[in-house]
Amino acid sequence: xxxxxxxxxTEPLSQxxxxxxxxxxxxxxxxxxxMAVEFDGGVVMxxxxxxxxxxxxxxxxxxxxxxxxxRIFCCRSGSAADTQAIADVVAYQLDLHSIVMNEPPQVKTxxxxxxRFCYRYREELMAGIIVxxxxxxxxxxxxxxxxxxMLVRQPVAVGGSGSSYIYGFVDExxxxxxxxxxxxxxxGKALALAxxxxxxxxxxxxxxxxxxxxLERSVILGNQLPTFSSS
Amino acid sequence: MxxxxxxxxxxxxxxxxxxxxxxxxxxxxGNGNVKTPSPLKTGTTIAGVVYKDGVVLGADxxxxxxxxxxxKMCAKIHYIAPNIYCCGAGTAADTEKTxxxxxxxxxxxxxxxxxxxxxxxxxxxxxxxxxxxxxQIGAHLILGGVDCTGSHLYTVGPYGSMDKMPYLAxxxxxxxxxxxxxxxxxxxxxxxxxxxxxxxxxHAGIMSDLGSGNNIDIxxxxxxxxxxxxxxxxxxxxxxRQRKYKYKxxxxxxxxxxxxxxxxxxxxxxVQLMETA
Numbered sequence: 001x002x003x004x005x006x007x008x009x010t011e012p013l014s015q016x017x018x019x020x021x022x023x024x025x026x027x028x029x030x031x032x033x034x035m036a037v038e039f040d041g042g043v044v045m046x047x048x049x050x051x052x053x054x055x056x057x058x059x060x061x062x063x064x065x066x067x068x069x070x071r072i073f074c075c076r077s078g079s080a081a082d083t084q085a086i087a088d089v090v091a092y093q094l095d096l097h098s099i100v101m102n103e104p105p106q107v108k109t110x111x112x113x114x115x116r117f118c119y120r121y122r123e124e125l126m127a128g129i130i131v132x133x134x135x136x137x138x139x140x141x142x143x144x145x146x147x148x149x150m151l152v153r154q155p156v157a158v159g160g161s162g163s164s165y166i167y168g169f170v171d172e173x174x175x176x177x178x179x180x181x182x183x184x185x186x187x188g189k190a191l192a193l194a195x196x197x198x199x200x201x202x203x204x205x206x207x208x209x210x211x212x213x214x215l216e217r218s219v220i221l222g223n224q225l226p227t228f229s230s231s
Numbered sequence: 232m233x234x235x236x237x238x239x240x241x242x243x244x245x246x247x248x249x250x251x252x253x254x255x256x257x258x259x260x261g262n263g264n265v266k267t268p269s270p271l272k273t274g275t276t277i278a279g280v281v282y283k284d285g286v287v288l289g290a291d292x293x294x295x296x297x298x299x300x301x302x303k304m305c306a307k308i309h310y311i312a313p314n315i316y317c318c319g320a321g322t323a324a325d326t327e328k329t330x331x332x333x334x335x336x337x338x339x340x341x342x343x344x345x346x347x348x349x350x351x352x353x354x355x356x357x358x359x360x361x362x363x364x365x366x367q368i369g370a371h372l373i374l375g376g377v378d379c380t381g382s383h384l385y386t387v388g389p390y391g392s393m394d395k396m397p398y399l400a401x402x403x404x405x406x407x408x409x410x411x412x413x414x415x416x417x418x419x420x421x422x423x424x425x426x427x428x429x430x431x432x433x434h435a436g437i438m439s440d441l442g443s444g445n446n447i448d449i450x451x452x453x454x455x456x457x458x459x460x461x462x463x464x465x466x467x468x469x470x471x472r473q474r475k476y477k478y479k480x481x482x483x484x485x486x487x488x489x490x491x492x493x494x495x496x497x498x499x500x501x502v503q504l505m506e507t508a
Contacts, residue, residue, distance in 0.1 A: 027366065028392040051394070056406070059394045080392035085362045124365075 026054035027079055031200025033162030033191055034064060034075035036132040036142040037174070037183045038155045042211035043132040043140040044180065046187040047075050048162065048195050049203030060203045065217075069094050071210055072110045072133030077160035078147065079126040086127055090114055107133040111143035111151055119149025130157045134210050158190070162198035166190045180209055184218075192225040247367075274442015276404030277307060277318035278412060278432040279375045279384045281397045282425035285453030286375035286382050289429035290318050291404070291437050292462065293444040300444070306461065308450045312337045312348045313457070315376035316450050320402035321389065322369035329370045333357055350376050350383040354393055362391025371401045376452050404436025404443040411435045422451065430464060437466075445469075 031052050036045040047064035050057055064076045066087045072094070076083035090113045097113075098105045111131040118127055132142040144150075144157040156174045158166060169190055178186065184207055191205040205220040277290045294302035309317045309330040317333070319326025336356055337348040353374055361368055366389050374385040386399050398416045400408035411432040420428070426449055436443045446462035 027390050028388050051392075053388075058388075059396065061396070062394065079390065081358075081362055081388065081390035084358070084392060 028053045028058055028081065031162075031198070032064060032077040032160030033166070033194035033198060033201040034077050034128075034130055034159045035163075035166075035170075035187055035190055036075060036130045036157050037178075037187055038132075038140045038142050039178050039180055039183045041140060042134045042180065042209060043142055044183040044187050044207065044209050045073055045075055045130070045132050046191050046205060046207045048160075048191060048201040049206060050201055051080055052200055057202075062203070063206060065206055065208050067091075068110050068131070069098065069105055069133070071104065071135065071212075071215070072107055072131065073208060073210060073215075074110075074114070074132070075130040075159065077128040082125045083127045083129065086114065086117055086125070086129070089117060104135060106135045106137060107131065107141040107143065108138065108153075111141075111145065111153075114143075114145045115149055115151040118145055118147075122147075122149050128159045130159050132157075132210070134212055136212075140210070160201065162194035162201035165197040166194045169193055180211070184209060188220055189226050192220075193228065195225070196228065274404075274440065275307060275320040275402030276400065276408050276433050276436025276440060276443040277320050277373050277402050278400040278405075278408045278429050278436075279318065279373045279398065280412065280416065280420070280425050280429050281375075281382050281384050282420040282422060284382070284422065284455075285377045285451065286384055287422075287425045287429045288316055288318050288373065288375050288450040288452070289433045289463070290448050291433055291443040292446045292448060293442070294323055295442055303445045304462075306448065308448055308459070308461075310334060311353055311374070312341070312376070314347060314378055314452060315350060315353055315374065316452060316457070316459075317353075317375070318373040318401070320371040320373075320405075325368045325370045326372065329357065329360060329368060330372070332360065347378060349378040349380060350374065350385060351380075354385040354387060354395075357387040358391050358393050361387060361389055366390045373399050373401050377454055382452075400432060400436070402436070402440075402443065404433075404440035407435040407439035408432040422453075426451065426463075434464075 028051055031050065032048060034047045036043055045065055049060060049062045051059040051062045066074050066076055068074050068087065068091045074087055076087065090110065093113050094105050094110050097109065110133065114129055114131055118125060126147060128147050129145045130142065131145060134140050141153060142155065142157050143153050144159065146159065155176060156170055158170055173186060187207060188205060195201045204222055205225060207218045207220065209216045274295045275291060279286060279288045288308055290307035292303065292305050292307065293300055294305035307318055309319060311317050311330060311334045317330045319330060333353060333356055337353060340348055357372060357374065361370060369389050371389060372387045374387065376383065384396060384399055386394050386401060397418065398412045400412055412428065415428045415431065429449060430447055433447045445466045447464040448461045449463035451458040
């Protein structure tokens, strides 16, 4: 008796069922704030930790900074299922490529793999991804692959629903030539501001600094986030 | 003489031919009065907790068909592997079949490689199946178990999203259960505390959600083995049957009896030798 209703992906079976709450019909989204900054010698990436299904927070401690290779990470925003699947596919393709080339992969290769996948399946996917990392030839690089499958390299990239609230802050406070610690502080403040204003962003702020030497991950807990005069 | 039809072998995988038909029927033909029938859902509370030595999974036992309780003792904790069990919420058939498919896959893997399956592998296979079907399989699953890398708890959603957390609740009663888990969870709990916490979480789901009820099942998975306690706690509202529905032999009187022997003739006999090499 299990008929499927309609071809619309976001409205599956439980439309009129009182016993099952409405949010079970919604897809899991990372309504998000993600950010990445280049500095001389590497990149700093940051993300909030909230995953929502409708109005319910399905995971309040999500890790949206996903490793693609040893020195290349991606920040995921959009549909949780889509971005997890894309990251798995690209990680596999990049691993194979790196074995074939017999050297660590370049960040722009990873970014291009993401772009190819996101552009080809743009109608079916809902994914906004920031790819960042370090490689020997280009140093620290940040690429943004928003919904639709564009690819653009930027010194600082923000994404997700919370990014709208921090464009002004980022434009005003980003300076080329910052150090790693300054970048971490800048990213932490930007995420805190976005999490304060955007309902779909929150939880803890996860940061990662990627350099030639390796990877340093840190977490700023909710009560340790910087506070601002208006709050 | 040409055939008036062509015999087509059935295509593998899901057939979505009726989806567009259903959409048309619901939207235009019936003027909004016609609703396609909805499948049996387990309005459910399921929960899982990682404790010191392993994982405790819990579930209620009610399966509903709209407002009627279809099964009062439904088993929602499914066997996947000797060290892995999976709780399922959502469409009953989907959770049943998906977990069975996962179990078969892991059994074949175990036989091929001689290794015990790991939780990450189970979670990846589930994610793969559910993502490929784009949300049409209504299975919200909590996967838990112990393997050589430790104790793990995963949740996989119907669209293929996966989360790994130390405590989880899913199903229609999960808001109530999550409240109890958020309040009572501590890292490295003892077994007794973990069982009490999961029982309390499922109980909260049963009390606050109409789609969950009846008994509570608990499954404890640790390195030493699995303890599937079904039921862990019986519902205090269980009714006693007022009368028996079995009739005594002789209740229906036999008026007359006719026996017609069938005459069978041996038409053909063939012997096929078996290859016993």
